[in-house]
Amino acid sequence: MPWTKLKNIILIVLAVTDLCLLILVGSQTVQSSRLRSRAREDSIQFLRNRGVEVDERLIPQSIDLLPQTAERDLEGEERAAAALLQGGVTAESRGGEIYRYLNDNGVVQFHSDGTFSAQLDPAAFPLGEDRAAGCLALLERMGLEGTVLEEGEELLFRQTWKGAPLFTQQVVLVCQGDALAAIDPGRLLVGRPQEDPGRQTISVSTALIQLLNGVSALGDVCNRIDAIQPGYVTAVSLSGTAVLTPVWRVTTGTGSYQLDAVTGAVSRVS
DSSP: OOHHHHHHHHHHHHHHHHHHHHHHHHHHHHHHHHHHHHHHHHHHHHHHHTTOBOOGGGSOSSOOOOOEEEOOOHHHHHHHHHHHHTSOOEEEEEETTEEEEEETTEEEEEOTTSEEEEEEOGGGOBOOSOHHHHHHHHHHHTTOEEEEEEOSSEEEEEEEETTEEEEEEEEEEEEETTEEEEEEEEEOOOSOOEEOTTOOOOOHHHHHHHHHHHHHHTTOOOOBEEEEEEEEEEEEOTTSOEEEEEEEEEEESSOEEEEETTTOOEEEEO
């Protein structure tokens, strides 16, 4: 048999094999998705049977946020400080892994645990008529995204990452008239998160059962689920590595709770 013809036969066999494998994998994926969906429906019904009012539309189809870690980025902190202060900065090491950056427009300070603060010359930081929009624009200079949760003489800013709220990364923005005068000590994430393969999230069905059991273990009663907001909480090690854990913030008829999407632990949210 000529080599060219044999080669064509081999290519056809390989193509057919790849197609069969693709069909097999696709079938397994569809079956797995159906099983997860059925488990979710069963857990919702379980909650209803236990007297918990649940609108199925409020329950996520899956837990999409993945565990992350972020190493401290000193160069990134300096760039962020320079961007906020609108020019070159002088860097000072204050000891204890505390770094301060300053120029004529103000002073910015970062700690290893993610604590951030700033003292600013209001004349250099006009906000315009919409102070919330002006503050967000200033923080965007630093490469930070987020939302303003509360407005007044002081504005509460919460950071987001890829659209997901970072519940523990918040700062208070202090205004003086229509200008920004300070950022009170809070926490911000400057490093770039990377997926943490050493931790896995639980399923939606497990999360719902853990939520009910966890609320009961706290001595509370859950009779209604009003909202579920996925997001992250962050803990920082002594080395400065930030560990981002996906959570649900759950609003119920009797209070608000946080469910750890890795361990299933439930705690109250004040």
